[in-house]
Amino acid sequence: MSVSANYLALARIEGFLTESARKFPHKTAFIQQKNQLTYAELDRKSENFAQHLRSSGLQRGDRVLIFLPNCLEVVIGIFGILKAGGVFSTINPGTKAEKLRYIEQNSEAAFLVTNGALVRIASETSLASERIYVTGAAVKDAPYLAFEDALQDNLSNEPLPVGGIDTDLAMLVYTSGSTGVPKGVMMQHRNICFAANSINTYLRNTSDEVIMLTLPISFDYGLYQVFLATQLGATVVLEQGFTFPAAILNSAREHQVTNFPMVPTMAALLISMKNLSTDGLDSLRCFTNTGAALPPGHIQKLKTLFPKTVMYSMYGLTECKRCTYIEPDELEQRPDSVGKAIPYTEVFIVDKQDKILGAGETGELVIRGSHVMSGYWKNPQATAKAIRPHPLYNWEKVLYSGDLFRQDEAGYLYFIARKDDIIKSRGEKISPKEIENVLYALANVKEAIIIGIPDEILGHTLKAIIVPVDETLTEREVIAHCRAQLEPYMVPQQVEFRSILNKTASGKIDRTHVTSTHHTKQNQLSI
CATH class of the missing domain: 3.40.50.12780 (ANL, N-terminal domain)
Known part of the structure; x- marks a missing residue:
């Protein structure tokens, strides 16, 4: 391997793929149900997509949104964008039109990749249809770019020159902000390469790994499974939840x-x-x-x-x-x-x-x-x-x-x-997580969250909202368990049982949503 190729493999993300395709060309890289991609196929298809992006006007540093569920096209898109010198941003497929439009305008995206099921939402952005790639069956009566056509071997077989360095921006990850407006986290190639190497080191991963990916690739934890695998030449099984x-x-x-x-x-x-x-x-x-x-x-x-x-x-x-x-x-x-x-x-x-x-x-x-x-x-x-x-x-x-x-x-x-989750009650600062860990020790607790209820005297009282395994769990049993395990000021005064708790796009219990909807419901009852 030449010095420049070695630098690319170590310092830029697309180098993970290029190097693994050289070492393991016929090895299965990604599996989605009955469909598979070898490392050589992924390398070639992403190279073709990169060529198509560049011929369509993508410039170094331009942002491209990927608005898709977990699928092979997401992976091809990510590496194609990086090979073209672009910056990718994976967007959860459950994102609504208003939020997608904000992300598109905030990032000043040059292109967007989506599918037929999501193209209606994608079309509500300010991007012209000639800047939107659609996977799968062609969309009638609209001049969208066909993603599959962009993967064909109809352009130069010569790889694009690197034309970039490790401090180039590689991706924008939009995360919820305290103001309710998503913030774009800027990650350079060197940040991602470093993190992937560190994580693979402590997990003791090798090229023999087969990683089950049910988490959305739009979630950075899911996304990094793609990078961990391609850095080593391992295999990823893609599922949609x-x-x-x-x-x-x-x-x-x-x-x-x-x-x-x-x-x-x-x-x-x-x-x-x-x-x-x-x-x-x-x-x-x-x-x-x-x-x-x-x-x-x-x-x-x-x-x-x-x-x-x-x-x-x-x-x-x-x-x-x-x-x-x-x-x-x-x-x-x-x-x-x-x-x-x-x-x-x-x-x-x-x-x-x-x-x-x-x-x-x-x-x-x-x-x-x-x-x-x-x-x-x-x-x-x-x-x-x-x-x-x-x-x-x-x-x-x-x-x-x-x-x-x-x-x-x-x-x-x-x-x-x-810091924002701390509940103040009776002059004490209380960590909800500490109480929740005690609740999870109960055999019949499937999910639990502690919220603070505003109180004129105490500041806040504590309420446990629980999804039980079955209907046998009682409020008295929960409170007695907490009294045996916690200081008096940390014992919930109220317990509510629910069949489900709202989750964020990354699968975590949505503490903000649970708290705000509870307060809204209580306010409506008091009117």
């Missing part, structure tokens, strides 16, 4: 899956399955969890169901992909910890005066490393709040997480709460 766990487990058996990324709601579904059989899943080497901390009770139940499968519990932010992880054997000793900093990075905790804190003290987690974003797209105010000078080395910028943590004497970290 975890709605039918039994079908997913059958797929895992069929493809001999080794890695299973999940979020807590998926774990809750798994452990609540009746007559769950783990036969034929001996290949399953590890579960990984991030997005929100997995309750210790769920970790133990998964361990019982899958005794040969290890669990990696992790914590991360879109703004730096991953911050911490804990080794499986340590997780058994510290089930409520999210571990230590990922390889080649540092984290520490500060107080409100930016003083670095020691063991046992609670403060904001700060992240240092090459995985930290360059900022928020066209949002210098939000960038300045998150990316600040290092408390000791003011020539360096670090990421302030907005999350409260504490550290034990051995250096292991414990998530307390989002």
